[in-house]
Amino acid sequence: MTPRARPAQIPAIPPPPRVRPPHAHLATLSNGLRVLTVALERLPVVDVLLVFRSGAAAGNAATAGLAQLTAHLVDSGSATRSQFEIAAALDTIGARMDAAAGWDHTTLSLHSLSARIDAGLDIMADVAMHASFPPSEFVRGRAERLADILQDLDDPDTLADLAMARAIYGDHHIYGLAAGGTRASVECLEQETLVGFHAGRYRPRNGFAVIAGDVDAGRIGDRLERAFAGWSGAGPVEDTTPVVVPQKPTAIHLIDRPGAPQSEFRIGRVGVPRSSPDYFPIVVMNTVLGGSFTSRLNVRLRERGGYTYGAYTGFSFRKGSGPFVGGAAVFTGVTDRAIGESLEEIGRITEEPITAEELQRATRYMMLGLPRVFETSGGIASRIAEIELHGLGESYWDDFANRVAAVDAGAVLSAARRTLDPASLQIVVVGDAASVRGPLEKLGVGPVHDMAPPE
Amino acid sequence: MIEIPFETHRLDNGLRVVLSADRRLPIVAVNLWYNVGSRNERPGRTGFAHLFEHMMFQGSANVPDNGHFAMIEKAGGTLNGSTWLDRTNYFETLPSHYLELGLWLEADRMGGLLPAMTQEKLDNQRDVVKNERRWRVDNQPYGDWDERIQALMYPPEHPYHHSVIGSMEDLDAASLEDVSQFFRTYYAPNNAVLTVCGDFDVGEALSLVGRYFGGIPAGPPVPSLPGRTVVPDRMGSEVRETVPQDISLPRLYLSYRIPPYGDDRYYAAFVAAFVLAWGKASLLYRRHVRGDAVLQDVTSYAFPIVVGASMLVTWATVRPGVSRERAEAAVLGQFDALASVTDEDVERARNLIESRHLAELQGVDERADQLSMYTTLFDDPARINTEIDRLRSVTTADVRSLASGFLGPDNRSVLWYVPMQEVGE
Numbered sequence: 001m002t003p004r005a006r007p008a009q010i011p012a013i014p015p016p017p018r019v020r021p022p023h024a025h026l027a028t029l030s031n032g033l034r035v036l037t038v039a040l041e042r043l044p045v046v047d048v049l050l051v052f053r054s055g056a057a058a059g060n061a062a063t064a065g066l067a068q069l070t071a072h073l074v075d076s077g078s079a080t081r082s083q084f085e086i087a088a089a090l091d092t093i094g095a096r097m098d099a100a101a102g103w104d105h106t107t108l109s110l111h112s113l114s115a116r117i118d119a120g121l122d123i124m125a126d127v128a129m130h131a132s133f134p135p136s137e138f139v140r141g142r143a144e145r146l147a148d149i150l151q152d153l154d155d156p157d158t159l160a161d162l163a164m165a166r167a168i169y170g171d172h173h174i175y176g177l178a179a180g181g182t183r184a185s186v187e188c189l190e191q192e193t194l195v196g197f198h199a200g201r202y203r204p205r206n207g208f209a210v211i212a213g214d215v216d217a218g219r220i221g222d223r224l225e226r227a228f229a230g231w232s233g234a235g236p237v238e239d240t241t242p243v244v245v246p247q248k249p250t251a252i253h254l255i256d257r258p259g260a261p262q263s264e265f266r267i268g269r270v271g272v273p274r275s276s277p278d279y280f281p282i283v284v285m286n287t288v289l290g291g292s293f294t295s296r297l298n299v300r301l302r303e304r305g306g307y308t309y310g311a312y313t314g315f316s317f318r319k320g321s322g323p324f325v326g327g328a329a330v331f332t333g334v335t336d337r338a339i340g341e342s343l344e345e346i347g348r349i350t351e352e353p354i355t356a357e358e359l360q361r362a363t364r365y366m367m368l369g370l371p372r373v374f375e376t377s378g379g380i381a382s383r384i385a386e387i388e389l390h391g392l393g394e395s396y397w398d399d400f401a402n403r404v405a406a407v408d409a410g411a412v413l414s415a416a417r418r419t420l421d422p423a424s425l426q427i428v429v430v431g432d433a434a435s436v437r438g439p440l441e442k443l444g445v446g447p448v449h450d451m452a453p454p455e
Numbered sequence: 456m457i458e459i460p461f462e463t464h465r466l467d468n469g470l471r472v473v474l475s476a477d478r479r480l481p482i483v484a485v486n487l488w489y490n491v492g493s494r495n496e497r498p499g500r501t502g503f504a505h506l507f508e509h510m511m512f513q514g515s516a517n518v519p520d521n522g523h524f525a526m527i528e529k530a531g532g533t534l535n536g537s538t539w540l541d542r543t544n545y546f547e548t549l550p551s552h553y554l555e556l557g558l559w560l561e562a563d564r565m566g567g568l569l570p571a572m573t574q575e576k577l578d579n580q581r582d583v584v585k586n587e588r589r590w591r592v593d594n595q596p597y598g599d600w601d602e603r604i605q606a607l608m609y610p611p612e613h614p615y616h617h618s619v620i621g622s623m624e625d626l627d628a629a630s631l632e633d634v635s636q637f638f639r640t641y642y643a644p645n646n647a648v649l650t651v652c653g654d655f656d657v658g659e660a661l662s663l664v665g666r667y668f669g670g671i672p673a674g675p676p677v678p679s680l681p682g683r684t685v686v687p688d689r690m691g692s693e694v695r696e697t698v699p700q701d702i703s704l705p706r707l708y709l710s711y712r713i714p715p716y717g718d719d720r721y722y723a724a725f726v727a728a729f730v731l732a733w734g735k736a737s738l739l740y741r742r743h744v745r746g747d748a749v750l751q752d753v754t755s756y757a758f759p760i761v762v763g764a765s766m767l768v769t770w771a772t773v774r775p776g777v778s779r780e781r782a783e784a785a786v787l788g789q790f791d792a793l794a795s796v797t798d799e800d801v802e803r804a805r806n807l808i809e810s811r812h813l814a815e816l817q818g819v820d821e822r823a824d825q826l827s828m829y830t831t832l833f834d835d836p837a838r839i840n841t842e843i844d845r846l847r848s849v850t851t852a853d854v855r856s857l858a859s860g861f862l863g864p865d866n867r868s869v870l871w872y873v874p875m876q877e878v879g880e
Contacts, residue, residue: 008516011559076745083745087741091737091804094809261594306578306583309591364531365528
């Protein structure tokens with residue numbers, strides 16, 4: 001029997017189904033904690049996020065790493081439980097609790113089977129309210145963080161990221177340092193400082209809770225009242241000073257890694273805050289430039305040039321203006337070419353409008369990809385937390401698709417011109433200086449400075 | 456407790472099809488496992504299965520270069536593939552009204568890859584893969600750990616001896632003729648499992664699968680694995696290797712030979728890994744990451760691989776100022792402690808395993824991949840629901856027995872990465 005020929009045409013696509021993003025039920029506890037709950041009828045699991053509006057940006061150069069170290073050690077003991085008791089209690093109920101600080105927030109997260117959520121909430125509340133940072137644990141945890149920094153500096157990928165931040169922000173803003181701090185700043189942190197940060201920031205009116213999963217939206221409020229009884233207080237007034245960094249002409253900062261088979265390069269400058277009115281055109285622009293596999297930068301450097309396994313660009317949207325950074329790990333011998341071509345692509349997107357096909361591909365990627373973001377209880381909790389943290393409005397996810405669809409090539413071009421000034425980009429190269437210095441100087445895009453690795 | 460619904464079918468050309476409908480969210484995952492991996496590579500062609508995987512994204516009979524990526528992105532989907540020891544998988548997750556597009560794309564490359572293959576594409580992807588090797592392995596601290604462990608744990612004639620990414624020399628030697636041969640031998644419907652999971656109608660999906668895949672002819676019988684797949688249960692000795700690198704902190708990779716994935720004793724090893732290193736109450740974490748702070752971090756994992764034997768691999772980074780001897784003794788000490796592991800420790804491990812298992816199953820792409828895996832490796836998709844029972848039924852006695860039978864000094868390799876500066880002294 002001869003096999004039938006396969007259909008050669010791309011199949012016709014039916015219209016998309018309507019997607020309703022989940023909405024949270026909002027309640028406020030008597031202690032002032034706002035609670036956003038999304039009840040889901042799927043697997044018997046629950047994700048709880050406790051988000052405080054204080055993160056790495058809450059400090060200064062001297063205390064860089066404070067938020068992160070506090071989060072890291074929040075489960076190392078409480079008034080009534082030792083670290084082992086906390087860990088064993090969580091493991092016994094198969095729950096997972098993590099704490100981490102970003103630039104703008106500290107988040108305590110709990111993932112639990114819904115049948116064991118009461119026990120999980122008790123432990124979460126205990127560390128949120130009564131973490132004690134036992135001195136021996138503090139010493140051990142600080143040493144661990146210092147060893148982490150040593151490891152970061154061994155890794156050319158991380159080293160390039162840290163150097164990029166330093167090159168863009170210098171000493172003008174804390175964004176120039178690693179969020180987790182430097183060797184110098186972490187060495188100077190003391191146990192009392194962590195206690196103070198916890199006491200001042202882990203407060204019900206300095207944050208909110210998000211719960212997603214197999215819970216009853218009505219009853220979970222009572223459970224939380226019980227778990228967090230006795231908690232009170234607000235945090236400090238938020239610092240909204242805009243990030244101001246002097247524009248510097250394009251320059252290359254070279255960190256030597258003798259014999260390296262690849263160079264890690266980064267190209268960047270100050271970006272915009274999350275609240276920027278240009279947010280949607282910028283995200284569409286970035287998707288076309290370097291934010292997807294078929295982006296201009298990835299296709300040029302990987303699929304056409306064969307220089308790299310992958311090239312990308314991205315904006316860090318924080319409360320303040322986080323950086324725009326593009327980069328890749330490229331074969332040492334083509335470092336200059338890869339950087340030259342990347343600069344060409346960045347220039348090109350500020351000179352001419354993107355094509356209709358590129359606009360369609362990027363906007364559809366964003367709009368149609370939305371349902372996936374709401375697939376898991378953890379994913380939903382994160383998305384709700386994001387709109388709450390940045391004050392994006394309850395209908396943000398409902399309006400998302402329309403706002404993306406409203407972006408046209410003209411808006412993308414304006415956004416590119418406003419955010420990507422090709423004359424003031426900082427370039428970092430972590431690679432074999434003996435091989436790459438000459439070719440980089442010949443590129444003629446700016447002076448090549450030797451850079452000491454950031455500590 | 457877990458009841459993920461599914462049904463199985465087999466086309467005339469041998470393609471096995473698993474369909475698992477869940478209409479709660481408007482997304483669908485298409486997942487293909489080809490029963491070929493680095494284990495099938497012949498000497499001089501290491502890394503070829505992975506290079507071939509890259510070629511599968513370079514277009515096919517009716518799809519232009521990078522068309523696969525562009526079409527999926529335009530549909531709001533995500534996609535990728537991966538190559539490992541036992542298999543190569545390809546997957547996309549799409550809004551559910553795009554199911555037909557996903558199936559058409561997979562069928563087009565299963566049935567018609569070769570017309571789109573050119574020397575230029577092969578040369579380009581060869582460069583990409585060489586860069587991947589540089590990025591993952593050569594320019595990364597501790598980057599070649601898996602390559603070294605496989606070489607220590609499996610004799611040269613065993614299909615797992617060489618690395619998945621392959622050597623630069625072998626990658627340079629790969630030719631377009633190799634691509635054709637590999638495709639004809641392994642990329643046939645009779646050597647594949649197609650799973651669709653998510654929001655779709657079973658009848659419609661079956662009809663689409665038949666329309667797009669039914670016309671692809673079956674391939675020849677797949678050759679048996681090269682080399683020798685049988686190895687003794689235990690290595691019979693301890694093997695050691697020390698690698699100086701430009702790093703600040705030493706790291707230990709300790710590996711034991713264990714029965715292959717699927718064997719009852721494998722599950723005891725899986726639980727043992729959790730007892731040792733998962734969660735902050737685990738033995739190694741509470742005693743040596745906390746406790747006496749000898750270790751910076753620790754991980755332990757029982758590899759789910761099926762040919763001959765598997766490995767329980769534990770790795771740990773040493774804190775500054777701590778000697779390697781002390782760190783090694785600490786890690787080995789907890790392996791000894793498994794002989795008297797408590798019911799509480801094992802109970803905690805089982806609970807953690809269950810909780811993680813459930814969390815993973817929330818994603819349609821993960822469910823689809825697991826269904827493909829269980830069908831390919833065991834011809835038993837029902838394991839998606841029953842695997843957790845196998846893990847839950849591991850007892851304290853099972854863990855102790857696994858430890859005394861396999862986790863001893865005559866059945867392991869000890870790989871150390873040490874700072875170059877130290878070695879000079």
